[in-house]
Amino acid sequence: MPVNTISKLRLSSNDRIRGQTAILFAATLWGTTGTVASFSQLSALAIGAFAMGIGGVLLATMARKKLISDAGKLVHLKKELIIGALAVATYPLAFYSSMQFAGVAIGTVVSIGSAPFATALLERLFSKKSTLDNRWLLSVVIGLIGIILLTYSENMGSLQDDANSIKMIGIILGILAGVTYAVYSWVARSMIEKGVQSESAMGSLFALSALILLPSLLFTGEHLFSNMTNIIVVCYMAVIPMFIGYLAFGFGLRYVHASKATLLTLFEPVVAAVLAVLIVGESISLIGWFGIVLIITCLFLQSQNKTKTVKTING
Numbered sequence: 557m558p559v560n561t562i563s564k565l566r567l568s569s570n571d572r573i574r575g576q577t578a579i580l581f582a583a584t585l586w587g588t589t590g591t592v593a594s595f596s597q598l599s600a601l602a603i604g605a606f607a608m609g610i611g612g613v614l615l616a617t618m619a620r621k622k623l624i625s626d627a628g629k630l631v632h633l634k635k636e637l638i639i640g641a642l643a644v645a646t647y648p649l650a651f652y653s654s655m656q657f658a659g660v661a662i663g664t665v666v667s668i669g670s671a672p673f674a675t676a677l678l679e680r681l682f683s684k685k686s687t688l689d690n691r692w693l694l695s696v697v698i699g700l701i702g703i704i705l706l707t708y709s710e711n712m713g714s715l716q717d718d719a720n721s722i723k724m725i726g727i728i729l730g731i732l733a734g735v736t737y738a739v740y741s742w743v744a745r746s747m748i749e750k751g752v753q754s755e756s757a758m759g760s761l762f763a764l765s766a767l768i769l770l771p772s773l774l775f776t777g778e779h780l781f782s783n784m785t786n787i788i789v790v791c792y793m794a795v796i797p798m799f800i801g802y803l804a805f806g807f808g809l810r811y812v813h814a815s816k817a818t819l820l821t822l823f824e825p826v827v828a829a830v831l832a833v834l835i836v837g838e839s840i841s842l843i844g845w846f847g848i849v850l851i852i853t854c855l856f857l858q859s860q861n862k863t864k865t866v867k868t869i870n871g
Contacts, residue, residue: 575811578804579820580855583668585801587827589793590660591835593652596789600656602776604648606790609769611798612644612762618803619759626756633747640743641764643736648769650733658726661706661838664828666727669703670734671741671818672696678742679815692815695857699822702850705843706829738818744806745814758806822851 593603616623623630630637655663673696740761747757773780781787809817826848832838840848 571811575808576820578808579812579817580823582801582805582808583821583824584827585797585804586821587664587824588831589652589797590655590664590828591831592789592792593655594660594836596786597783598779598786598790599776600652601649602773602780603790603793604652605769605772605776606780607793607798608644608648608762609766609773610790610794611802612759612764612766612769614795614799615755615802616759616763616766618799619753619755622753622756623759623763626752626760629750629752630756630760633750633752636743636747637760637764640740640747640761641768643739643743644761644765645768647733647736647740650729650736654726654730654733656726658723658730659838660832660836661825661829661840661844662723663726663730665703665706665825666730667733667737668818668821668824669699670731671738671821672699672815674735674738675742675818676815678738679813682742682746691857692819695819695854698850698857699819699854702847702854703822703825705847705850706825706840708843738814741809741814741818745809745817748809754806754810755803757809758802762802820855823855826851 589607593600596603651663651667654667657663658666676692676696744754744757744761747760748754752760779786780790805817808820812820829840829844829848833840
């Protein structure tokens with residue numbers, strides 16, 4: 557089996573589009589999670605642990621041959637692997653709890669919307685990449701305004717103090733989810749740039765996180781298989797958004813830097829918000845819908861970046 561090498565190449569337009577499309581596809585699948593989870597009677601912790609845990613096992617199984625071939629590199633990158641796995645394990649617990657407390661639309665928007673800023677900071681501090689160009693900054697400003705408008709599209713002032721407090725807890729958990737999402741996205745990209753195959757990078761991070769998440773089901777998963785609805789929900793979450801979604805995300809990271817990848821995943825809260833209104837019955841004001849338009853504008857600006865020399869992976 558050939559060993560992956562890292563070389564500087566001029567990405568073709570097709571490579572760039574392929575990577576961006578894969579990440580947008582992943583974001584679309586992830587955007588369905590809040591709506592699907594709302595149909596079960598399970599706790600956010602149980603859903604998150606099962607979905608990410610089983611998804612991690614599936615990813616590792618799929619990548620087992622590449623994991624074996626990259627074993628030496630993974631041992632050498634054990635510090636990054638541990639940090640990334642802890643972030644992966646924390647993310648679903650914070651993410652699903654955020655949606656439970658703040659609602660599907662707001663929880664998803666805050667979780668995903670806060671990730672690009674954390675990712676850009678990580679890349680600037682540790683990777684020394686000059687990713688903060690004028691187009692990136694403009695798209696971030698537009699996306700941030702859209703996130704704020706969508707987040708506050710519900711009149712929190714009309715809610716009771718207890719309800720406001722619960723929603724604020726959800727928002728704080730959403731920020732935690734965004735930070736941990738940024739951490740493992742950056743770690744995965746860093747591992748890929750250091751010669752680890754994308755399947756190995758994602759498979760190792762999620763397999764190690766599964767060792768943390770699955771045992772927690774002993775305390776949170778009492779009703780996991782108590783009825784058919786719960787079974788369908790958790791199986792869908794593990795296979796579709798977690799397994800297939802992260803396969804696509806890992807593929808996209810071959811061609812897209814983590815900072816841009818997390819910006820592209822701002823499409824997830826748009827999908828989540830639309831589904832929350834159409835299926836769950838949540839309401840979004842006209843201001844909130846304007847926020848969604850701004851988020852889409854942010855995505856458009858990112859997709860129009862000129863082709864430039866970046867690091868990519870060759871098998």
